[in-house]
Amino acid sequence: MKNILILITALFIGMLVSCSNRSNKNKIETAAATHADTVKFTANMVDNKRDPSCGMPASAGFEDTVHYKNKVIGFCSKECKDEFLKNPAKNITAADLKP
Numbered sequence: 001m002k003n004i005l006i007l008i009t010a011l012f013i014g015m016l017v018s019c020s021n022r023s024n025k026n027k028i029e030t031a032a033a034t035h036a037d038t039v040k041f042t043a044n045m046v047d048n049k050r051d052p053s054c055g056m057p058a059s060a061g062f063e064d065t066v067h068y069k070n071k072v073i074g075f076c077s078k079e080c081k082d083e084f085l086k087n088p089a090k091n092i093t094a095a096d097l098k099p
């Protein structure tokens with residue numbers, strides 16, 4: 001009887017470990033897929049080299065843009081765009097515009 005209990009406990013722990021491993025892997029794959037899906041603007045489509053709000057390089061791809069003084073400014077997210085629009089004249093210096 002004692003042996004059966006030990007066996008059941010071992011099986012249960014084994015299940016828990018394999019389940020949590022699997023869900024972690026899925027989470028990572030989902031995050032990567034989500035990022036790839038949101039990239040709409042590549043570095044050559046925008047006039048800034050960096051997201052002025054978070055500093056992310058344009059080479060990583062941008063999700064959103066605004067037009068500011070005849071330049072296309074790219075952002076990694078709507079949140080970064082909103083942050084820029086609070087004070088564009090000040091924030092544009094961080095965008096590292098292409099010459």
Ligand SMILES: [Zn+2]
Nearest residue numbers: 051054076080
């Ligand atoms: Zn950003």
